Amino acid sequence: MYNSKPLKLSALTAAITLTTQGYVLANEEVDHEQNTIIVVGEATAGLDNIITQEELNKAQATNLSDIFRSNPTVNASDGIALAQKLYVRDIGEAMLNITVDGAEQAASPFHHTGRLNIEPELLKQVEVEAGAGSATVGPGALGGSVKFTTKDAADLLKADQNTGAIVKTTYSSNGELFKNSATVYGQALNEKISGIASIVSSSNDLFVDGNGDNIYGSENEELFGYGKITFQPSIEHKLSFSYENLNGDSSVLKRPEWAYDETVNPSNQYEIERETATLNYNYTSINNELIDTYINIYQTENQLERLDGDAFVGSVESNGVTLQNTSLASINEFIYGINLRADTSKTSDNNEENGFVWGLYIQDIIDVSESLTVTTGLRYDTYSLEDWNDQQFDDAGFSPNLSANYSFTDNFSLSAGYAQALRGVEIADSFVVGLNTNAANLKAETSHNTELGANFSTTNLNIEAGVYYAVIEDVITFYRDSGVSYYGNLDENFTNKGLYISSAYNFGKLSLGADLKISETKVGDEYVSRYVHGSNAVSTGNTLYLNADYEFTKDLSVGWQSTIVQGIDEFITTSAYGEITTEKPGYSTHDIYAYWKPLDRHDLTFDLRVNNLFNEQYLSHSSVEDYTDTYYYLRGNYEPGRDIRITAAYKY
Numbered sequence: 001m002y003n004s005k006p007l008k009l010s011a012l013t014a015a016i017t018l019t020t021q022g023y024v025l026a027n028e029e030v031d032h033e034q035n036t037i038i039v040v041g042e043a044t045a046g047l048d049n050i051i052t053q054e055e056l057n058k059a060q061a062t063n064l065s066d067i068f069r070s071n072p073t074v075n076a077s078d079g080i081a082l083a084q085k086l087y088v089r090d091i092g093e094a095m096l097n098i099t100v101d102g103a104e105q106a107a108s109p110f111h112h113t114g115r116l117n118i119e120p121e122l123l124k125q126v127e128v129e130a131g132a133g134s135a136t137v138g139p140g141a142l143g144g145s146v147k148f149t150t151k152d153a154a155d156l157l158k159a160d161q162n163t164g165a166i167v168k169t170t171y172s173s174n175g176e177l178f179k180n181s182a183t184v185y186g187q188a189l190n191e192k193i194s195g196i197a198s199i200v201s202s203s204n205d206l207f208v209d210g211n212g213d214n215i216y217g218s219e220n221e222e223l224f225g226y227g228k229i230t231f232q233p234s235i236e237h238k239l240s241f242s243y244e245n246l247n248g249d250s251s252v253l254k255r256p257e258w259a260y261d262e263t264v265n266p267s268n269q270y271e272i273e274r275e276t277a278t279l280n281y282n283y284t285s286i287n288n289e290l291i292d293t294y295i296n297i298y299q300t301e302n303q304l305e306r307l308d309g310d311a312f313v314g315s316v317e318s319n320g321v322t323l324q325n326t327s328l329a330s331i332n333e334f335i336y337g338i339n340l341r342a343d344t345s346k347t348s349d350n351n352e353e354n355g356f357v358w359g360l361y362i363q364d365i366i367d368v369s370e371s372l373t374v375t376t377g378l379r380y381d382t383y384s385l386e387d388w389n390d391q392q393f394d395d396a397g398f399s400p401n402l403s404a405n406y407s408f409t410d411n412f413s414l415s416a417g418y419a420q421a422l423r424g425v426e427i428a429d430s431f432v433v434g435l436n437t438n439a440a441n442l443k444a445e446t447s448h449n450t451e452l453g454a455n456f457s458t459t460n461l462n463i464e465a466g467v468y469y470a471v472i473e474d475v476i477t478f479y480r481d482s483g484v485s486y487y488g489n490l491d492e493n494f495t496n497k498g499l500y501i502s503s504a505y506n507f508g509k510l511s512l513g514a515d516l517k518i519s520e521t522k523v524g525d526e527y528v529s530r531y532v533h534g535s536n537a538v539s540t541g542n543t544l545y546l547n548a549d550y551e552f553t554k555d556l557s558v559g560w561q562s563t564i565v566q567g568i569d570e571f572i573t574t575s576a577y578g579e580i581t582t583e584k585p586g587y588s589t590h591d592i593y594a595y596w597k598p599l600d601r602h603d604l605t606f607d608l609r610v611n612n613l614f615n616e617q618y619l620s621h622s623s624v625e626d627y628t629d630t631y632y633y634l635r636g637n638y639e640p641g642r643d644i645r646i647t648a649a650y651k652y
Contacts, residue, residue, distance in 0.1 A: 048144075049073065051126040053155075058559065058593055060170060060609050060645045061120035062179060062202065069591070069611075070561055072517040072543040073130055073500070074146070076114070077620030079207060079215040079637030082250060082272070083257035085114040087538050087622050089130045090521040090528070091143025091496060094535035095423065095445070095472070100148045101242055101278045102322060103298035104138060106343045106355075109314035109430040110304055111534055112255040117274055117302070119224040119246055121168075121181050121200045124151040131470055132421035132449040135361040135377035135401060136324075136335055140423035142447040142472055143496070150242060152228050153185040153194035156651075162187055165652045174643035175218065177204035193231050200224040209638035210617030216260035216267060217253035217637070222246065238282040248272040254309055257530075257624050261633035269307040276300040292326040294337075304430070313348035314430025336362040345427040351434030353427045355385040363401075375417075376402045383424020383444065388433050395424030395444035403451075415453045422446050425476070428487070436478070439488035447472045463503045470496040475523070475536060480576035492524035494537060509552070515545040529573045529582070530624050531634070540621035541566040541586055555597040564588040565621060573625075582625040587618035603651035608644075615642040 049071060061067045063081040068074040075087045086093040093115055098105045100118065108115035127147040129137055137145040157164055163186035170179040179202035187194035200223070207218040228242035252270045253260055260267070278298040285291040303315035324337030339359045346352040363377035379399040386392055403417025424444040428436065453466035472494035479488050498519030505512040521528050521537050528537040543566070549559040567586030572579050593609040616639075619626060623636030 048130045049128040051128070053124060053151075056120055056123055056126075057607065058595070058609070059120075060172075060593075060607055060647050062170070062172070062177065063120070064114065064116065064118060067118075067120055067123070067126060069563075070545065070547065071128070072515050072545045072563070074128055075538070075540060075620070075622035077622045077639060078257060079209065079623075079639050080217045080252060080256050081220060082113050082117065082248075082252050082270070083623075083637065085257075085530075085535055085622070086116060086146060087540075088128060088144045088146065089468070089470075089496060089498065090519055090538055090540055091470075091472075091494075092533070092535040092537050095140070095142040095447075095537075097138040097141040097145040098148075099138070099145075100244075100276055100300070101150055101298070102280065102296035103276050103278050103300040104318055104320055104341055105300065105302070106318045106341065107316045107345055107427050107429055108535070109302055109316055109345075110256075110312075111429045111431060112257045113304065115302065115316075115535070117246060117248065117272060118148060119200055119222070119226075119244075121179075121224070122150045122183075122198055122226045122244070124149045124155055131451060131468055132399070132419040132447045133401060133403075133417070134375075134419075135363045135379040135399065136337075138322075138339055139341070139357050139359045139379070139381045139383075140421070140426070142421045142423050142445060143470070150226065150228065150244070151196065152230055152240065152242075153187055153196045154230070156183070156185050156196070157187060157194075166649060168647060168649040170645060170647040172204070172643055172645045174640045175204040175207040177202065192233055193229070195227070195229040197227045198225070200226075207640040210612065210615045210641040211638075212641065213638075215637055215640065217251065217256060218640075220248060220250045220252075222248045236284055236286055238280075238284075240280045241278070242280075243277045244275070246272075246274045254306075257636060258633070259635050259637050264633040266309065268309045271305045271307065272303065274300070274302045289328040294322070294324040294326075296320075296322040296324075312431060314433070315346060316427070316430060317344045318342070331367045333365040334362065335365075336360075343427045345430045345433050347430050347433055349434055351388045353385065353387050353433050355383070355425075355427045357381060357383045357424065357426070371407045372404065374402075374404045376400075379421075381422055381424070383426065385425045385427065387428070387438050389437055391438055391440065393425040393438070393442060395422070397422040397444065397446070411457055413455045415451075415455070417451050419449045420447065421449075432485075435485065437484070437486045439479075439486055441489075442476065442487060443474055443489060445472060445474050445476060445489075460507050461503070461505050463501070465499070465501045467499045468497065470494075472496070477533065477536065478576055485576075490523060494521065494523055494528065496521045496537075509550055511547075511549040511551075513545075513547045516543070517545075518542045526573055527568065527571045530622065530636070531580075531627065532573050532575045538622050539568060539571075539584070541568050541584060555600070556595070558594045559592065561591045561593075562588065568621070580627055580630045582627050582629075584621050584625060585618070587616055589616050589618070590614055603649075605649050605651075607647040607649075609646075611643040611645070612639070612641055617641070 064076040064084045076084045078084045130144045166183045168181045181200040183198040185196040203221040207215040224246045226244040230240040232238045250270045258265045281295040283293040299319045301317040306312045320341035327334045343355040359381035361379040366374045382396040399420045401419035405415040407413040449470040451468045456463045474489040501516045503514045527539040530538040544564045546562045551557040568584040570583040590613045591611045596606045626635040
């Protein structure tokens with residue numbers, strides 16, 4: 001019996017399964033390495049995409065944007081890493097449940113930066129659930145969830161190996177980036193105890209865009225330390241503790257997500273730090289299928305300090321616990337538990353907000369027949385917030401979900417699902433604590449997500465297609481009235497609709513893939529924009545992603561990736577300061593990569609990658625829009641131009 005959660009098998013997931021785990025021949029299978037149960041084609045019930053270690057290595061990822069470079073559903077682009085915000089199907093990180101080894105990332109210290117600064121080097125995998133769905137993903141997942149999982153020693157040790165090490169160095173031509181890492185790992189006491197420790201340092205000068213102009217504010221230095229120890233005295237018990245610390249020292253812009261302007265948005269010196277500590281315990285009974293217990297305890301703190309200009313120090317801290325059990329009973333798999341989280345957002349001026357959320361949940365995966373799987377669940381969450389003005393906000397509500405998948409043949413299935421989610425009033429980013437107030441009648445946001453999907457798979461081909469329609473009500477947003485800045489609920493709803501088609505073809509040494517995303521996100525009759533709606537939502541053009549990979553031998557492979565984004569014609573957005581107009585030009589980028597292992601008996605590897613091969617000059621659709629016709633200084637940062645990266649790694 002394995003600790004599990006239901007997963008949707010997208011084309012990407014299917015491709016991963018085809019290449020690494022064997023072919024999917026049934027509606028359900030146990031993935032022993034990931035401790036998950038994959039439910040094929042289950043709309044709204046679970047995972048949409050898994051980004052594996054292999055994909056991360058191919059990307060030579062150095063920041064959040066690189067992690068999702070090959071996924072049109074997820075966007076995190078900005079020429080400055082600190083400004084990268086996460087969007088899933090155009091719904092932003094403020095409406096997502098984001099975790100690192102189970103530790104929820106609840107808010108950001110500054111609304112002009114992203115809430116997650118992560119080092120890709122130690123990631124084992126990233127799981128994405130798009131849209132409100134399973135009750136197990138945690139509270140506040142109005143637009144879905146993103147789960148980052150780090151490596152442990154078992155992921156790196158070879159068979160019959162007790163100790164090992166990896167040294168790696170990366171050079172990137174754009175910005176003269178150098179990144180070096182050293183990792184040691186091992187196990188002892190007949191594999192009952194294992195550990196991993198790693199240190200990663202990186203530094204870069206200013207990036208340049210496709211026109212050869214400097215991207216001011218992109219200069220950066222970071223140092224990352226990570227350690228995890230695991231104790232498994234028996235097959236039933238597993239205990240692990242992990243700690244990570246990321247420090248950054250950057251010459252960044254006053255508002256990092258806006259482009260440089262000497263007067264409005266000058267360069268400032270920033271120091272950032274994120275600390276995360278997690279304790280995980282699993283008890284899996286070998287004699288009782290009703291007991292498979294998981295406990296997660298965490299503390300995470302994200303701090304940002306602006307050293308010059310308008311000096312500022314802000315931090316967000318979250319402490320939480322998840323208690324979960326999985327029980328198998330006849331045709332049912334019940335997953336149920338409780339989440340608790342306490343949040344604090346504070347500044348150096350001793351202004352502070354404190355929030356608390358707890359939730360109960362249950363999810364049931366029902367194998368009605370060999371052809372029909374039904375998944376249903378329910379969450380009940382309560383939110384409590386005391387803001388810096390001593391106002392008290394309390395919200396509570398239920399979030400149900402229901403989905404079903406029917407396999408007409410071994411190759412073809414249809415699915416449909418509906419899910420709700422609730423997010424109460426939570427802590428604000430630290431920068432506005434003490435500045436912006438909350439409307440006295442501020443209330444919880446709710447989302448309603450409906451999806452239909454189809455999946456077709458053969459030995460070599462997988463195709464998935466689907467449509468979705470989501471409505472988010474009572475969106476909390478920024479207002480300004482008579483010189484007073486405050487947060488209130490929108491009168492009009494967010495509507496988020498779209499379709500996707502994903503395909504993966506695997507034939508011998510050749511793998512091909514194509515993904516199409518067509519989406520539209522509006523508030524009332526207006527397109528949403530990052531400038532106005534910030535971490536809540538953004539509008540991105542229809543996107544086509546293509547890739548090809550050819551493996552000459554097990555030691556040599558090459559690949560090509562292309563992303564083509566359609567432009568969005570001129571549209572009007574209503575901000576707190578009035579109506580403004582913009583448009584989003586389309587663009588296309590092309591990347592190539594190669595992997596080479598020159599010595600058959602030694603784990604010396606080289607990875608070569610060229611991003612933005614044709615040096616395209618473009619503003620990503622997930623960046624702040626170009627409003628320079630109205631405000632001469634207001635647009636986001638252009639993306640870096642051509643970038644040649646080479647990584648050398650030696651594994652002992």
